[in-house]
Amino acid sequence: MDLTPHIQSILDEYRRDLPLFREAEARVKGVINDFLAENGLVVASLESRIKTEGSLTGKLELKGSKYNSLADITDILGLRVITFYLDDVDKVASVLERLFEVDWENTVDKRKLHEIDRFGYMSLHYICYLKDTPYRFEVQVRTILQHAWANMNHDTGYKSGIEVPKEYLRNLNRLAGMLELVDEQFSIIRTDLTDYRRRVQSLVASGNLDEVPLDGDTFRSFLKIDPFGPLNRRIAAVNQAEIHEDTLMPFLAVFKGLGCNTLGDIGKIIKESSEAAYQLACYQIGITDLDIISSSLGPQNLCIAHILKQGGGPLGIRILLDTLNGASESNSALAEVLLEQASNLPFMNQ
Amino acid sequence: METKIYKEGDVTTVKFIGRLDTPAAQEVTKEIESVMDAASGTVIMDCSEMTYISSSGLRIFLSLRKAAATKGGEIIVKSISNDIRQVFMMTGFLNLFQIQD
Numbered sequence: 001m002d003l004t005p006h007i008q009s010i011l012d013e014y015r016r017d018l019p020l021f022r023e024a025e026a027r028v029k030g031v032i033n034d035f036l037a038e039n040g041l042v043v044a045s046l047e048s049r050i051k052t053e054g055s056l057t058g059k060l061e062l063k064g065s066k067y068n069s070l071a072d073i074t075d076i077l078g079l080r081v082i083t084f085y086l087d088d089v090d091k092v093a094s095v096l097e098r099l100f101e102v103d104w105e106n107t108v109d110k111r112k113l114h115e116i117d118r119f120g121y122m123s124l125h126y127i128c129y130l131k132d133t134p135y136r137f138e139v140q141v142r143t144i145l146q147h148a149w150a151n152m153n154h155d156t157g158y159k160s161g162i163e164v165p166k167e168y169l170r171n172l173n174r175l176a177g178m179l180e181l182v183d184e185q186f187s188i189i190r191t192d193l194t195d196y197r198r199r200v201q202s203l204v205a206s207g208n209l210d211e212v213p214l215d216g217d218t219f220r221s222f223l224k225i226d227p228f229g230p231l232n233r234r235i236a237a238v239n240q241a242e243i244h245e246d247t248l249m250p251f252l253a254v255f256k257g258l259g260c261n262t263l264g265d266i267g268k269i270i271k272e273s274s275e276a277a278y279q280l281a282c283y284q285i286g287i288t289d290l291d292i293i294s295s296s297l298g299p300q301n302l303c304i305a306h307i308l309k310q311g312g313g314p315l316g317i318r319i320l321l322d323t324l325n326g327a328s329e330s331n332s333a334l335a336e337v338l339l340e341q342a343s344n345l346p347f348m349n350q
Numbered sequence: 351m352e353t354k355i356y357k358e359g360d361v362t363t364v365k366f367i368g369r370l371d372t373p374a375a376q377e378v379t380k381e382i383e384s385v386m387d388a389a390s391g392t393v394i395m396d397c398s399e400m401t402y403i404s405s406s407g408l409r410i411f412l413s414l415r416k417a418a419a420t421k422g423g424e425i426i427v428k429s430i431s432n433d434i435r436q437v438f439m440m441t442g443f444l445n446l447f448q449i450q451d
Contacts, residue, residue: 241405244412244446246446250445284436284439284440285440285441288437288440289405290404290405290408290437290440290441291405292405292409292412292441293441293442294441294443294445294446296442296446297440297441298442300444300445321444324445325444325449326449328449330432330435330451333432334432334436334439337432337436338439
């Protein structure tokens with residue numbers, strides 16, 4: 001089909017300003033990415049595309065008379081921010097409002113267009129002005145589940161105008177309703193988890209450790225108050241050693257293995273076995289000139305001392321070493337050496 | 351102390367022969383500069399013929415571990431003797447490395 005002079009003139013504008021759109025694509029994407037990173041807002045993805053000449057021609061052939069010039073077409077540059085959580089759609093929206101000048105007349109919150117008995121494509125479409133140009137660009141914001149639904153829905157041909165039998169349509173709508181509920185539940189779970197973490201942090205800070213169950217979150221909060229710091233510093237002082245700080249999260253499995261159910265249980269081990277752990281360290285490094293230790297030395301010796309005091313013997317130490325460093329036959333020999341060293345110490349002879 | 355460095359594909363092996371004490375550590379630090387740059391892959395620290403390690407030697411291991419963590423690589427400490435394993439144990443370094451027999 002021959003293109004009309006009107007369409008040709010819009011396509012000429014497109015070809016002329018394509019480099020401008022390409023530059024804008026990288027710039028806008030960079031600005032959004034930087035802002036999200038600086039503010040700790042994690043999204044599933046940020047996609048962008050520039051409409052191809054073929055796609056633009058198709059659009060103009062269908063409804064070219066709607067547009068006077070290229071500047072009337074708002075989706076030459078399109079971006080899509082896909083969030084993990086429903087709440088984050090609004091957060092990203094506020095980011096866009098902060099970063100760009102929004103064309104409110106053409107910006108649509110499709111989520112608000114729904115009738116109470118309708119489900120389906122829900123997305124936020126922002127039209128923003130492209131600074132120092134006559135052009136605008138579009139940003140869609142949706143959750144990962146809304147994105148999945150939109151893609152699957154598109155795949156059925158529903159939006160292409162082909163009539164879809166009623167039962168398929170009903171099933172698609174049921175699915176949309178379910179995904180909406182799932183999206184909401186994910187947000188609720190996240191909010192509840194945040195509340196739980198705050199409660200745990202305040203319990204840890206107030207010292208009510210017996211009330212705090214031991215899990216990954218609570219142990220992480222516990223480590224923030226540096227519970228093994230005093231022991232490590234005491235051990236380091238023996239040789240004026242430097243302490244290399246490292247993650248102590250692997251000790252969660254160890255303390256669980258030792259039967260700790262609350263942070264209070266770990267607190268008890270620290271109280272009852274720190275002296276023994278210190279004695280063991282003194283015996284080992286006191287006669288050396290080693291002047292560097294890892295922050296894992298304190299909890300490691302604490303667990304060894306606790307196991308030996310409980311009568312866990314070399315097998316108990318072997319299990320500890322296997323948990324921390326991976327199973328190895330050499331851990332058995334090491335456990336025997338540790339038992340022999342400890343047998344000379346006061347805590348084993350009291 | 352002698353250091354031998356082999357590279358095979360994405361795996362770099364550093365073999366330490368002898369005592370990794372403080373004077374040797376200075377020399378080794380220079381020799382393994384290229385290994386630091388290649389820490390995006392797997393680096394095997396072959397200790398089968400290492401007879402002693404000092405704090406300076408431990409610091410070299412730590413530097414490599416840091417370089418690997420930054421570059422997404424991994425460090426494997428291989429074939430350490432029981433004596434050196436005890437040094438790793440008494441400093442808490444045993445928990446920092448993947449140790450292979």
